[in-house]
Amino acid sequence: MRRALRRVLVFCLVGALLPLAALQADIEDGHLALTGEVQSLSGTWLFRPADNPAFASRDQDDADWTRIRLPSSWHQSGFLYDGVAWFRLHLSVSGEPRDLGIMLPYVDAAYEIYVNGHALGGQGRIGPAGELEQSSSRAAFYEVPADVLFNGDNVVALRVRSYGGVGGMVTPDLFVGPAVELRTDFYRYLMGNTVPGAIFLFFGVYHLILFFGRLTERQYLYFGGFGIALSFVVFGLDSMVAWIYDSHAFKHLILHLSLTTLGFWFANYLHAQYRAPRTIVLRAINALTPLFLLALAGSLVSTEIFNYYMRFFLPVLLASLLATFSYGIYLTLRAVKRRNVAARIIVVGFLLFGVAAFFEILGYLHVTQMARFVEEGFMLFVLSMVIAMSVQFSRLHIARERAIRKLARRLLRLNRAKQQIVDSERRYRHLVESTHDLIFALDEEGKFLTVNKAIKSWLGFRKEAVIGQSIADFLFADGKSNTVLRQAIIEDRMKELRSGRKHVEFRAEFRTALDQPRELVLRLARIQQEEGYVIFGIASAVPEDPLMRYxxxxxxxxxxxxxxxxxxxxxxxxxxxxxxxxxxxxxxxxxxxxxxxxxxxxxxxxxxxxxxxxxxxxxxxxxxxxxxxxxxxxxxxxxxxxxxxxxxxxxxxxxxxxxxxxxxxxxxxxxxxxxxxxxxxxxxxxxxxxxxxxxxxxxxxxxxxxxxxxxLPARRIAGFREQDPARPKRIG
The missing domain is CATH 3.30.565.10 (Histidine kinase-like ATPase, C-terminal domain)
Incomplete structure (x- = not known):
């Protein structure tokens, strides 16, 4: 297992690093030579934080302009400026010009595009004085007619209006190439970015539905939130939300709301999935999330707070996400060590996603320049978690089926045992009711709980008249003192049972329904039950020595x-x-x-x-x-x-x-x-x-x-009596 994981890790790292050389930007010092194929426009552009219509002209001298790399926001390059700024790029065309296409991602917060001074269009609306009249966050495709181009040097100029000091672009989806081919790529781009977001959204909603069916399985809740947050990140970064409502503020809300809660959902999901105890790191993540949300809320109501949010809070947020996913790797590796099946699956997707996210963040922070494939990394990572939960669900389902079969067998045995108990109870009841002895049960206070029908033969009382009465009330006494003494004998025997004796045996005289004495031998036994104890008793005739008749x-x-x-x-x-x-x-x-x-x-x-x-x-x-x-x-x-x-x-x-x-x-x-x-x-x-x-x-x-x-009178016939005292007469 360790060797297999090592091979997977090496493969992931090599696969991530191989594209570095091939994906170096073609743009150097604001110039790009067209090759007749689709080329990336990521690289060094010329930048001027000022507004002048002449900046769109092909003849404008831009030798002293600042070099700035796109995609980025100019505040990341140290320009604390809120207003209109211009970007210029020189395109070198060799041979007869042909129709070109230019594809741009969303640009903060509005822009106009020019080629050789010819206006191609734009997104949003910038006023004559440079004020932001309407923001936009849509990606766009522009066709450049061949008659606008020159054999040799051509200039692409972008007039950009920032919001709150944030201007430029974030995603690397800016390209130039043959018009027909690039238009096709643009539509593929829109569809390609919609599919991952839709898949993430489906996973999120699906697992939320699963959670409402299994409220105790909180990993479904956290993974549902994680999937929805991922889908909003994709839709926000790739401007899909702009096709629902085209507004810079709306895009900012959707994208950053997802980013601020992503770490929360992720960390809590892994804890729930691995059944890991809560740690101080998890508590810190849960505590930071409301602070990020509060900062996000402030950025929506004030341009100054928005500027501070983008300059300070966003880097901290991205760093916290990197730390959160590093913590997730730690949790996953610990779970792998505990032989957690889900962790073994997630660790592979985790590595792929970690590599993609790592280079995405480094690219945003201008640490390195390389292609970004975070969506694909997200997809593989989420897919690994879905597979892990599916495997776990399958194992739980199999365990549930086994438990159901085991429970069914136990229920069958229980029903058989219950039927045996019912049969035994029926036989016992028949035995108790048909026996000649008086059988009864007393509570802790000595009151009758049950008694068999023999009470009628022995004492002449009906069963219903005895239930709930104290056994001492049926003792025979010809005077008050004798009543007290005989009740004392009963109470002393009851105390012996309460003190721990299992059973006692003694004789006592009971009164009949005709107020006559009837001597019986009592055998009492104490039976402990959950709610207390019950005293079971048997009363029978006084045994006689058979030799006494001789x-x-x-x-x-x-x-x-x-x-x-x-x-x-x-x-x-x-x-x-x-x-x-x-x-x-x-x-x-x-x-x-x-x-x-x-x-x-x-x-x-x-x-x-x-x-x-x-x-x-x-x-x-x-x-x-x-x-x-x-x-x-x-x-x-x-x-x-x-x-x-x-x-x-x-x-x-x-x-x-x-x-x-x-x-x-x-x-x-x-x-x-x-x-x-x-x-x-x-x-x-x-x-x-x-x-x-x-x-x-x-x-x-x-x-x-x-x-x-x-x-004494004359002796009766030896060995014979007119009535055996062991068999009582029926009274009443």
């Missing part, structure tokens, strides 16, 4: 701490063997009574929560806080509850003892439960509920020990 007698002793959850579990354990003697409703009543006694032993006995304390705490809603404080109190923290249990085929005997100071059990035992309800003594009602379930309720000592006895 027990004929059993005896055990238990020692527990002040844990309400253990009170629940112990009540369930003490009644586990009663199902072979009693129906489930009676067993539930006995379990409730035992639980109440154990709870009283914990709160009233071990924790010394008096009836007054409990009543006040329940009324103020601080019972849980009071219970927690007593658990932390060193006086009560180590106390235990002792439970002795005996079961045979005749009776159930349970003895429960706490380490408290006892209580006045006689004040409760001798009263009716209806009286307690009327007085709202919730904490005394549990004892009477227990009394209703046992034949013997015997308090001993100070009241911190109680013996409970329940007589």
């Amino acid at each position: 027990v004929t007698s059993e005896q055990a002793d238990f020692v527990i701490g002040n844990d309400m959850a253990l009170a629940e579990l112990l009540g369930q354990r003490l009644t586990a063997g009663l199902y072979v003697f009693l129906d489930p409703v009676e067993v539930a009543g006995i379990r409730m009574g035992l639980r109440e006694i154990i709870v009283n032993a914990i709160e009233h006995g071990n924790l010394n929560i008096t009836a007054a304390d409990k009543t006040q705490a329940l009324g103020s809603g601080t019972y849980r806080q009071l219970f927690a404080e007593r658990l932390q109190d060193d006086r009560y923290a180590d106390r235990r509850v002792f439970v002795s249990y005996r079961l045979d085929e005749k009776e159930l005997e349970v003895t429960i003892r706490d380490e408290g100071s006892g209580f006045d059990h006689g004040s409760v035992m001798g009263r009716d439960i209806k009286d307690i309800n009327r007085e709202n003594m919730l904490h005394g009602r549990g004892i009477l509920l227990t009394v209703a379930q046992f034949e013997t309720v015997e308090y001993r000592g100070s009241g911190n020990e109680v013996r409970l006895v329940r007589a």
